[in-house]
Amino acid sequence: MLNYTVRRLISSIPVLLIVAVMVFTLIHMIPGNPAAVMLGSDATQEEVDALTQKLGLDQPVPTQLVRWFGGMLRGDMGDSIYYDRPVTQVLSERLEPTFLIVAYAILVALAIGVPLGVLAAVNHNGLLDKLCMILSMVGISCPAFWLGLNLVILFAVQRNIFPSVGYLPLAEGGLLSALYYITLPSFALGLQRSASIARVTRSSMLDVLNNDYVRTARAKGLGEFRVIAKHTLKNAMNPILTQVGMSLAQLVGGAVVIETIFNIPGLGLLAFDSLKRRDYPMIQGHILFVALAYILINLVIDLLYKVFDPRVDYH
Numbered sequence: 001m002l003n004y005t006v007r008r009l010i011s012s013i014p015v016l017l018i019v020a021v022m023v024f025t026l027i028h029m030i031p032g033n034p035a036a037v038m039l040g041s042d043a044t045q046e047e048v049d050a051l052t053q054k055l056g057l058d059q060p061v062p063t064q065l066v067r068w069f070g071g072m073l074r075g076d077m078g079d080s081i082y083y084d085r086p087v088t089q090v091l092s093e094r095l096e097p098t099f100l101i102v103a104y105a106i107l108v109a110l111a112i113g114v115p116l117g118v119l120a121a122v123n124h125n126g127l128l129d130k131l132c133m134i135l136s137m138v139g140i141s142c143p144a145f146w147l148g149l150n151l152v153i154l155f156a157v158q159r160n161i162f163p164s165v166g167y168l169p170l171a172e173g174g175l176l177s178a179l180y181y182i183t184l185p186s187f188a189l190g191l192q193r194s195a196s197i198a199r200v201t202r203s204s205m206l207d208v209l210n211n212d213y214v215r216t217a218r219a220k221g222l223g224e225f226r227v228i229a230k231h232t233l234k235n236a237m238n239p240i241l242t243q244v245g246m247s248l249a250q251l252v253g254g255a256v257v258i259e260t261i262f263n264i265p266g267l268g269l270l271a272f273d274s275l276k277r278r279d280y281p282m283i284q285g286h287i288l289f290v291a292l293a294y295i296l297i298n299l300v301i302d303l304l305y306k307v308f309d310p311r312v313d314y315h
Contacts, residue, residue, distance in 0.1 A: 019287070020072065091286065098252070100178055101266065106251060113136075114233075114240065116198040117202040132198060132202070136196075142191075145258065147187075151188055205236045209232055214231055
């Protein structure tokens with residue numbers, strides 16, 4: 001397994017390089033000058049030109065790319081144009097709320113999606129099956145931002161149970177206070193992802209329920225709960241893990257809209273603000289971080305396959 005992990009990490013390097021080149025090229029094609037955005041509409045052309053030269057944006061794009069790659073090889077992603085600090089430092093400061101939202105959301109998605117999928121499979125073609133599938137279709141069809149806005153109306157405006165915006169860092173209020181502030185955005189993301197997890201769980205469970213060893217377990221007199229939990233769900237986990245990995249990756253990228261709506265100072269809001277400010281190094285750093293998160297999540301999911309299915313062999 002160690003050799004497989006090392007090979008996967010090495011093979012991800014070309015992927016990151018390709019992503020870096022594409023991101024750098026596309027970002028520099030965005031209309032607008034970061035220097036002009038920073039100085040505002042009252043700045044003179046001489047001031048804009050001076051700041052452009054200071055930031056190195058007057059150089060040809062290939063020259064900027066080579067310089068940026070040189071810094072990347074040294075572990076330096078450059079300095080943010082707006083914050084005037086290293087990109088890695090700003091990203092690390094904004095990582096906490098995004099990490100908590102993604103973790104909270106995937107727990108919500110699993111807590112809702114897996115039981116719904118199991119209920120639908122056990123009651124195949126029954127009323128519960130149809131009801132669960134209708135709910136999952138509704139969940140897939142509803143955008144996370146729409147769910148978020150409705151949750152704000154229900155639980156922040158009308159009942160004042162949860163805050164509608166903002167975030168309290170762990171260092172200031174502890175874990176429970178931080179989770180309290182991100183409950184609504186996490187549920188908005190988790191409810192949507194639970195729908196796809198429910199559908200995959202149902203499909204995977206139906207494949208396993210027809211196997212001989214499940215019928216044998218029932219014939220031996222095992223309780224239905226034990227048959228479902230130990231003999232069926234465990235053997236149906238690999239497709240569910242795949243969907244969980246996809247959901248995690250999508251949550252990392254999809255946090256942009258939710259964090260903007262709820263004004264949470266995470267990586268998503270940082271990316272949105274950086275796009276408005278034409279902060280090239282920060283945008284590039286954020287997208288590379290998301291790409292790296294995709295790679296690591298897929299690797300962890302692949303390694304978890306063997307936990308639920310010992311027949312999986314890594315070559």
